[in-house]
Amino acid sequence: MSEPLSLEQLRSLTPLNVLSEQQWRELRPQLVPQPLLAGQALFRHGDQARLTYFLLAGELLLRAEDGTTQHLIAGSAASCHPLSPSLPRLHEAHALRDASVLAIDSATLNRLLTWRLAYQDLLLELGEASGDVEWLERLLANLLFAKVPPSNVRAMLERLQPVAVMAGEAVLREGEAGDCCYFLKRGRAEVIRRVGSDDQVLAELEIGACFGEEALLSDSPRNATVTLIEDGEVLRLDRQDFFALLKAPVVNEVSLGEASRLLAGGAQWLDVRLQEEYQRAHALESLNMPLQLLRLKSRLLDRQRTYLCYCDSGKRSLSAVFLLSQLGFDAYALRDGLDALPSLQRDALLCQSGAGYLARSGGRTERSG
Structure with missing residues (x-):
């Protein structure tokens, strides 16, 4: 396997060069050059892969839909910027000779860039005042x-x-x-x-x-x-x-109607009550992950999915959403909990024997109901 990029190489690539060394460490697993053989395609017109590509070595040919081409050589000014960054791709890219490229998850890169640019002035200000900003970078990470x-x-x-x-x-x-x-x-x-x-x-x-x-x-x-x-x-x-x-800015709450729209888009109910409470009655297809175990069992959750947290009073749900936000998940709390729902809505949401899922030890979920 190739070695991760050096600091000198990272500093030559835009916009990677604005990130901090702390952020480079977070990206480290992705900062590994990937080989591309002569004649091999990197991407084609209309490609939707959410990856940001950089040319590190060799030569590429970029061809637009109208037939115009661009010959890209590693080390040139143009190669220091992302390749055809718009989605869907406006070009196809082929290696003219053996090459190596860098592919970074675009969502992760955009998050780090947004954070860095949003807090850059604050970090500079505190750095000038105390010279100690590493703890702040780690806090804000x-x-x-x-x-x-x-x-x-x-x-x-x-x-x-x-x-x-x-x-x-x-x-x-x-x-x-x-x-x-x-x-x-x-x-x-x-x-x-x-x-x-x-x-x-x-x-x-x-x-x-x-x-x-x-x-x-x-x-x-x-x-x-x-x-x-x-x-x-x-x-x-x-x-x-x-x-x-x-x-206030971190914990998002939704009504039952708003939750229904999110469920239609692929979200899942996350029941953060005790297992005994869950087994008495729970939302259909919900996953039970008690609040006190949430940090330990969060590895069972899908980072690409939205979770709708609920409990009786709504208070445990608020805690769950705050914790999940720290861990990078997209989550909402059912506003004021199950107790605030009219009896007809509560009875329609909860079922005693409907299918659901329990988070078990050993890193697995188990079907229930």
Whole structure:
């Protein structure tokens, strides 16, 4: 397998050259040259593949539908830009001699570019003030910030309160009331939940991770303990600032009618209640993934699919949507939950024996009903 591109090669390609090294690291699995043999087609007229191509070595011939051609040589100014970027493709491309190309998922590249350009001024400003922006890049790389306006981010940064934490110290404890959430700025932390007489480690948090928000969204006690594994620092955001600056732009809610239109377009119900609640009655073809297991079992979800989260009161659904946004999923919460539906609509939505799916251990889903 070819080696990933060097920094020098990346800096020569537009628009890859505006991305940060942190973002290049995220793209690293895709930054591998692919061989193209002489005479082989890279793409044809009308191609719809959502890939951004760059010529790295060799020569290509681009031919438009009207017959006009362009001879492209690696290393030229034209080769430093994407090849026929419009979709559907306006050209066909063939290798004139053995070549190599770079193919990057366009959606991922567009997300990174949008983020970088939206926050570039803020990063430059903070870099000039403190010289320490790596933590901010990692914070903003959290996918929930793709939905947060830069003005909200700026206001949030002004209100964050730094808190130094020693290794072994708990930032928040299971069962306590929640009046704030936190972001991990430095160090490593783990999420622990009490199961019977044992402590179960649910996850290890990375720098930039948000935690403690579930108690705010559900207006319930903390459902886990977060402890620092090594000396570090967290950033505290008060409840009212969380709701105004983060929850409002990130958590989308829909009515039952709006949910029905999304279902017709391929969305799926995601029941975030306990399995016992789900088995009593659930939406047809829904997937049961209890909120407390959502982070662990999210790998079973399809990133190309939209999920409609529901629970009885709507509070667990809000937490689920916020978490899924951090993980890069497209999700909505049923506004005010099942309890707010008129009895006829609730009875029509829920069924006792209709087919559904349960998320099981071992990375699989199981048909139910």
